Amino acid sequence: MGSASFSSAADMQSTLLAGEPNGPSIKTAIPGPKAKAVADNLGEVFDTRALNMLADYRKSHGNYIVDPDGNTLLDVYAQIASIPVGYNNPALLAAAKSDDMMQALINRPALGNFPSVEWASILRTGILKAAPPGLNQVFTALAGSDANETAYKAAFMWRRQKERGGPSVEFTEAEMDTCMTNAGPGAPNLSILSFKSAFHGRLFGSLSTTRSKPIHKLDIPAFDWPRATFPELKYPLEEHAEENAKAEADSLAEVEDLILNFHAPPAAVVVEPIQSEGGDNHASPAFFRGLREITRKHGVLLIVDEVQTGVGATGKFWAHEHWDLPFPPDMVTFSKKAQTAGYYFSDPELRPNKPYRQFNTWMGDPARAIIARAIIEYIEKNDLVAQTARVGDYMFGKFEALAAKYPGQFANLRGKGQGTFIAFDNPKRDEFLLKAKTFGVNIGGSGANAVRLRPMLIFQEKHADILVEALENVVKAL
Amino acid sequence: MGSASFSSAADMQSTLLAGEPNGPSIKTAIPGPKAKAVADNLGEVFDTRALNMLADYRKSHGNYIVDPDGNTLLDVYAQIASIPVGYNNPALLAAAKSDDMMQALINRPALGNFPSVEWASILRTGILKAAPPGLNQVFTALAGSDANETAYKAAFMWRRQKERGGPSVEFTEAEMDTCMTNAGPGAPNLSILSFKSAFHGRLFGSLSTTRSKPIHKLDIPAFDWPRATFPELKYPLEEHAEENAKAEADSLAEVEDLILNFHAPPAAVVVEPIQSEGGDNHASPAFFRGLREITRKHGVLLIVDEVQTGVGATGKFWAHEHWDLPFPPDMVTFSKKAQTAGYYFSDPELRPNKPYRQFNTWMGDPARAIIARAIIEYIEKNDLVAQTARVGDYMFGKFEALAAKYPGQFANLRGKGQGTFIAFDNPKRDEFLLKAKTFGVNIGGSGANAVRLRPMLIFQEKHADILVEALENVVKAL
Incomplete structure (x- = not known):
């Protein structure tokens, strides 16, 4: 993939991100009462024991996922690393409507x-x-x-x-x-x-x-x-x-x-x-x-x-x-x-x-x-591969600072120079992931102790700032 | 699946079938020159050695498949038995356009x-x-x-x-x-x-x-x-x-x-x-x-x-x-x-x-x-399961007559009472399938010698008549 020219194309991402909330917002426990009701109904016919979080995708936008109780989370898990360019991306909608x-x-x-x-x-x-x-x-x-x-x-x-x-x-x-x-x-x-x-x-x-x-x-x-x-x-x-x-x-x-x-x-x-x-x-x-x-x-x-x-x-x-x-x-x-x-x-x-x-x-x-x-x-068109390289470097620096500040909490920090494909180990990993939701972050784990970052390609420095602050709060609260 | 009431719903199928051609129409050898050009282009990047027939789905309708050279075939193979309710079915289009x-x-x-x-x-x-x-x-x-x-x-x-x-x-x-x-x-x-x-x-x-x-x-x-x-x-x-x-x-x-x-x-x-x-x-x-x-x-x-x-x-x-x-x-x-x-x-x-x-x-x-x-x-809504039972019985009778008229050509006729899921053996099966195209029928084989009928669920008596006539012509021409 060669690099692409910017021009009006860069506005596509700006427009998408302009529609995002300013940050996460947590209104109920997760799952809240509405999510529980939906999950119970689904559970009658479909195995929900791996349920992480019910989602209202119509209300989700860009890097943010919204649940039925109106909780809005920065999503750096992104459907197990499978959402590339954000929820409700208009370019994908245009393709979906095409002949x-x-x-x-x-x-x-x-x-x-x-x-x-x-x-x-x-x-x-x-x-x-x-x-x-x-x-x-x-x-x-x-x-x-x-x-x-x-x-x-x-x-x-x-x-x-x-x-x-x-x-x-x-x-x-x-x-x-x-x-x-x-x-x-x-x-x-x-x-x-x-x-x-x-x-x-x-x-x-x-x-x-x-x-x-x-x-x-x-x-x-x-x-x-x-x-x-x-x-x-x-x-x-x-x-x-x-x-x-x-x-x-x-x-x-x-x-x-x-x-x-x-x-x-x-x-x-x-x-x-x-x-x-x-x-x-x-x-x-x-x-x-x-x-x-x-x-x-x-x-x-x-x-x-x-x-x-x-x-x-x-x-x-x-x-x-x-x-x-x-x-x-x-x-x-x-x-x-x-x-x-x-x-x-x-x-x-x-x-x-x-x-x-x-x-x-x-x-x-x-x-x-x-x-x-x-x-x-x-x-x-939005030069997003260069963006993940840039944002990843920015974010890696932030995590290095956190790792120094909280020894053992962001252990074996890895993924330097690998874009946003960053991970670290935490001794209370499962608790860490659950706690992150209360601070408005949907994040996943892997292996025995790893917390893995899998933001979308439209994740920018401002999202990294929100993420890093929230994860610092998680560690403080653990 | 219980039986469904008719009413205006039955008109859905009628409307779809009204848009069909009156019958097959063969204009070139298959593949014709346009199909060959498309296949050659595709073959550069995608394995086309199992190619049966290039299709122009925009022009296909109901039970009929159309190729790039304008050949129109009654399709009783139906994407290896996977098309249920016809090409360009408006009910599916409505679902495709839905929010x-x-x-x-x-x-x-x-x-x-x-x-x-x-x-x-x-x-x-x-x-x-x-x-x-x-x-x-x-x-x-x-x-x-x-x-x-x-x-x-x-x-x-x-x-x-x-x-x-x-x-x-x-x-x-x-x-x-x-x-x-x-x-x-x-x-x-x-x-x-x-x-x-x-x-x-x-x-x-x-x-x-x-x-x-x-x-x-x-x-x-x-x-x-x-x-x-x-x-x-x-x-x-x-x-x-x-x-x-x-x-x-x-x-x-x-x-x-x-x-x-x-x-x-x-x-x-x-x-x-x-x-x-x-x-x-x-x-x-x-x-x-x-x-x-x-x-x-x-x-x-x-x-x-x-x-x-x-x-x-x-x-x-x-x-x-x-x-x-x-x-x-x-x-x-x-x-x-x-x-x-x-x-x-x-x-x-x-x-x-x-x-x-x-x-x-x-x-x-x-x-x-x-x-x-x-x-x-x-x-x-269109009671299509009852229809396949009815049309299948009708068609099986026709094939029984063909089997009696052409001994050995429609051998081991099977699928009685099994809707349109009918098959027979033919000693020159592969040639039979190719020849069927020249008479305007797209039909598949299975096993060593079987010709298998896999019409869609919207296949009616009139289509069965066309099919049976075409297959009789195939046998005469073999």
Whole structure:
């Protein structure tokens, strides 16, 4: 994504933010009486035990979420990091009202069989305009889990095709027979290598690579796939350079060992640029360059899971653009702030050698692809990637000051130079999150102790000031 | 779904159908020059090797699909059986333009954490209004694959909870440790039992239960889960009553044997009312009642996959309503013509005992749930389930006549009394499907030799006449 010119476009964001409240306003306990009544009604037919907060989206605006009792909160959780450009953004509303959208909603195509005449243009002017450097193809999906799983499928087919001797070599009878009983060689003994604390989704293949928490994995059968240690960096980074470098080297050595020796050879390594659900665990660009080199060396694909890190929040459109890779990842998966999903790639051999091998009825949703196009255009026009870099630097400085003032309360502060993708650990994390609501902030956690900041891309310095003041009050009140 | 009153509502369908062309009209080869140009452009960025036909949806109407070269075809494939009430249906357009839709599109919630104040009402007046008899809860999803996989997850958690001694029994340390390495007991050695020729989706868990064709499964690692024989009925049914009954009894015996003896015990049996992708394979209501009894007897859940059969085409809203079950299935999954997805259930123990066990960021899409609501309302107001029963009977008679006139060309005609869910085998099936386009019919195949009819619910006797005439011409031309 190149930088975009300002001009009248910058006014788009100003107009949106001008409609925001001046700050949070808390009128009742959360949930208040109205929220409770709505939740009770919903709970009769829909599992509400993970309910965080009921929302009245018609009244929410920009960076602020409003609940049925009229409580107004600065939202730096943003639907688990999935709202890119604010509630009730007029540019998205225009896309929602468009004739293209009406068509997408009422005439939903089976995109692999019967694509519309508009589909190429929707992709080229939207999802593909934001493609990571070096990647120019997309397979569209519906959410992060199936984006990752279809990428894994592409990796397995690619690997077996290579072993078989290329795309023109036919399947054997034995392969065709055994795959029908889920046995080898047709259903091969291959794997996807992932990292400790990783999160890649919750369907059966993606969950087999997710290593975040037991509650995500308990009681679900899983593939016997390898797990490497993700480097556990110590903070502040500048004080632990040597041991952090060793942790990363050890991790890379472990990856290489698993590639060479694990009993189900990995077809791909999947990695998040910043382990998000796992607790905002970072590694250095050098680590990721090493990972790229090792995978390339051994003919293993590198899948970068940008479901949470992608689409601008880290100060780059794609977080892996921070790494200065010598050649691009083989596949990059996306969802969340794209409001749609899929994986990017460029190697023609990642298109399976026959039709119907990578296929499903809908293969995505044009309605959500049209929203993605409007998001990408809005980000460009308002130069929001540069904004997250700028605001993130500003906010990181503020948190460094808080960390110094309240030792242990903003521990392991991380995300410097990573836009607004900032996190810290707090010893009473769950209480911290609840208390934040009473000070007008909706904020999320991840991993065991992390508080993670996931503001939208329209989050500015003035919002950072409100946030930092509120979190200081939280710590004082804990 | 109770029957609905006619009145002015019936005019809705009449108005829609009045806008249809009088019949198909073929102007060029398919693909014609314009379609080829569009496909070439799309093919640069998106895999088009499964392309069946480019479509111009703005010009398509009701039962007719139009391509960029102006070819107009009667569409009895309907986006792989996923278009319920016709192209450019005004009732769906009204839903697409609604304020509820605008909110759903531009403020997409994480439904498990931050549901909207409207969500309960969207469910109650839509998806849940169409719930199968005896089921009153729903877990929403995005497509058939994740609907099935989340149902499987619910089954595994239910099973382990029962083995553990109930919802209040805590997980052991060993379970929590081992699940993180994808090993037992935390990742249990349990399975989902499916049938030969079944199709339940193409992600890793659902694909492990799919047994349709090698091309769907080759090179993808799969779980070692059991597969039972689906009865292979012989047609006409009345001439093979005894051997068909034996085939069904044998199949049930095999299911019971696998439940008792397979090395990875099944937590659930998943079955389609009519195996659709597998070739339109039917079984009798008695077979399904037997399956319900066996599963209940052994504490195994029964999941009925109504992704393709659901939402009216079989002359019942849900195909399993034909079975006269003594008690409902434990879960019923849906997608396709619902234009959204999920699974219905009623047992409170199928809600896992803790939050975040069955969870993901979006947990469905309210935009598609609003379309589902409009579809369900339209079906009710226009009494379309009764219509598919009536039109299906009419059309089946016509095909019986064709089958008698052209021996072997409409072989194993099946779907009597199953609405418009009719299929037959043809020895030159692939050629038949291509040739049908030249006579103005877009029609699909399944299994090895089947031609499957999947008209929309607004398909009437006049359309059946056009279809039957065209298919007779196809056979004459083969």
